[in-house]
Amino acid sequence: MNISVIGTGYVGLVAGACFADSGNDVICADIDEKKIQRLTRGEIPIYEPGLEELVKRNIKDGRLQFTTDITYAVKNSLVCFIAVGTPPGEDGSADLKYVLEAARDIGKAMDGYRIMAGKSTVPVGTADKVRAAIREELNKRSKNHEFDVVSNPEFLKEGAALDDFMKPDRVVIGADSSKAAEIMRELYAPFVRTGKPILIMDIRSAEMTKYAANALLATKISFINEIANLCEAAGADIDNVRRGIGTDSRIGFEFLFPGVGYGGSCFPKDVQAIIRTAGEHGYDMKVLKSVEEVNCRQKGVVVDKILKYFGARGKGQGAKDKPLEGNTIGIWGLSFKPRTDDMREAPSITIINRLLDLGARIKAHDPEAMDEARKVFGNRIEYIQDNYEVLKGADALAVITEWNEFRRPNFEKMRNLMKSPVTSHTCVAPRFVVAAYAKNTPHSSPSSRLGLLCSDALYAQLFMSLCIISSF
Numbered sequence: 001m002n003i004s005v006i007g008t009g010y011v012g013l014v015a016g017a018c019f020a021d022s023g024n025d026v027i028c029a030d031i032d033e034k035k036i037q038r039l040t041r042g043e044i045p046i047y048e049p050g051l052e053e054l055v056k057r058n059i060k061d062g063r064l065q066f067t068t069d070i071t072y073a074v075k076n077s078l079v080c081f082i083a084v085g086t087p088p089g090e091d092g093s094a095d096l097k098y099v100l101e102a103a104r105d106i107g108k109a110m111d112g113y114r115i116m117a118g119k120s121t122v123p124v125g126t127a128d129k130v131r132a133a134i135r136e137e138l139n140k141r142s143k144n145h146e147f148d149v150v151s152n153p154e155f156l157k158e159g160a161a162l163d164d165f166m167k168p169d170r171v172v173i174g175a176d177s178s179k180a181a182e183i184m185r186e187l188y189a190p191f192v193r194t195g196k197p198i199l200i201m202d203i204r205s206a207e208m209t210k211y212a213a214n215a216l217l218a219t220k221i222s223f224i225n226e227i228a229n230l231c232e233a234a235g236a237d238i239d240n241v242r243r244g245i246g247t248d249s250r251i252g253f254e255f256l257f258p259g260v261g262y263g264g265s266c267f268p269k270d271v272q273a274i275i276r277t278a279g280e281h282g283y284d285m286k287v288l289k290s291v292e293e294v295n296c297r298q299k300g301v302v303v304d305k306i307l308k309y310f311g312a313r314g315k316g317q318g319a320k321d322k323p324l325e326g327n328t329i330g331i332w333g334l335s336f337k338p339r340t341d342d343m344r345e346a347p348s349i350t351i352i353n354r355l356l357d358l359g360a361r362i363k364a365h366d367p368e369a370m371d372e373a374r375k376v377f378g379n380r381i382e383y384i385q386d387n388y389e390v391l392k393g394a395d396a397l398a399v400i401t402e403w404n405e406f407r408r409p410n411f412e413k414m415r416n417l418m419k420s421p422v423t424s425h426t427c428v429a430p431r432f433v434v435a436a437y438a439k440n441t442p443h444s445s446p447s448s449r450l451g452l453l454c455s456d457a458l459y460a461q462l463f464m465s466l467c468i469i470s471s472f
């Protein structure tokens with residue numbers, strides 16, 4: 001099948017490469033000339049495991065092309081996917097300007113029947129606006145080509161995008177034409193051979209499904225973060241509680257790891273957008289407003305702990321408004337989650353900016369996101385190529401992103417590298433803020449505080465070891 005994908009970002013590039021790999025002829029179009037030049041050379045502008053190999057193979061086999069010529073892409077395809085960004089507008093609603101621009105480009109270029117498949121995450125009712133934009137462009141040219149608009153939301157996760165796209169749990173297609181629905185079903189058939197469903201539904205329900213899915217996942221994260229906070233206060237162990245509830249088949253383990261709060265290009269903006277859509281319909285989304293509030297608060301928890309520790313020890317050497325002056329905080333992990341270089345809405349941004357405001361010096365490492373992080377922090381922090389080097393002279397370490405390589409570090413090496421924040425009134429030399437807390441709050445077990453300082457309960461191992469280190 002001939003396909004075009006308009007917008008070659010995280011979603012468009014993955015979708016284009018995967019469709020090409022299943023035998024389709026795919027043209028990926030984008031307005032970003034530099035990006036297209038790099039892609040044409042087989043260079044991948046983002047970090048996504050396995051993507052480079054897939055793109056190179058399909059370029060070589062002649063099934064995948066890149067262009068800035070959207071007219072060429074539309075003229076040579078039956079299905080035109082729109083995968084452009086839908087960033088939050090000032091009022092939190094999804095900004096549809098890129099989607100509608102792409103729709104108008106399709107309307108200007110089409111020369112016969114086309115399916116316009118919306119992959120961007122868009123509020124209920126957007127398909128109607130897209131249809132109107134295409135129709136307007138056709139009218140301008142006095143053309144009456146038949147076309148269908150379908151909603152085909154994308155559920156891939158950055159870091160596991162290829163697997164998610166190639167083996168989706170389900171494919172959602174919102175269509176009001178059986179012709180378009182059948183063409184989409186044919187296109188997706190190779191991806192659901194293990195019996196996973198293709199769910200055909202009305203367009204509005206498909207548009208809403210994507211927001212409902214992200215909103216529920218964000219809710220699980222804020223929920224477990226609240227339970228973790230309460231566990232710490234009440235002397236329970238969040239890791240035990242997590243296992244206790246996760247084994248219930250009605251609940252499951254997914255998205256129940258406490259941490260520093262959710263980030264990324266989807267959850268924050270999609271939760272805001274659904275709240276906004278509800279408002280437009282006169283409905284108050286009370287649960288989701290709290291989900292967002294809890295998430296904002298959660299990003300402050302690590303900072304509060306660092307502040308409390310150094311403040312309590314009289315370690316803060318700076319002025320009142322710079323209580324962390326003289327302290328070096330090491331950061332492991334900058335991207336919003338592991339296996340991506342995506343820094344959009346990463347909790348590390350809020351955390352580091354706050355620590356800098358409080359006077360701390362920041363030394364940071366991330367396996368893939370340092371180039372992206374430079375665009376955010378500039379030279380306000382130090383970027384360290386080796387994660388252990390971060391610890392040299394550091395007073396504390398905050399593990400923000402659960403990259404695999406941080407899961408079983410060499411604790412002996414860590415202990416030797418870190419500066420000991422020993423003060424005159426303590427005979428113990430705790431080298432980590434987390435470790436210090438293990439000693440200072442005897443009623444809560446180590447892993448109960450784990451989720452508040454790290455973003456994955458698998459850090460139990462790390463945390464336990466840090467407690468041992470603190471007793472040296």
Ligand SMILES: NC(=O)c1ccc[n+]([C@@H]2O[C@H](COP(=O)([O-])OP(=O)(O)OC[C@H]3O[C@@H](n4cnc5c(N)ncnc54)[C@H](O)[C@@H]3O)[C@@H](O)[C@H]2O)c1
Pocket residue numbers: 006007008009010011012029030031032035070083084085086098101102119120121122154155156157158265266
């Ligand atoms: N990133 C994810 O994990 C993910 C997952 C599911 C859904 N989504 C949704 O998919 C959409 C795209 O997200 P993304 O992360 O891939 O965005 P992105 O910012 O990485 O990519 C968007 C691309 O669209 C291009 N573009 C903008 N206007 C254009 C136009 N008129 N014509 C051609 N190209 C144009 C931009 O240059 C950019 O390359 C969003 O609505 C997002 O919410 C994202």
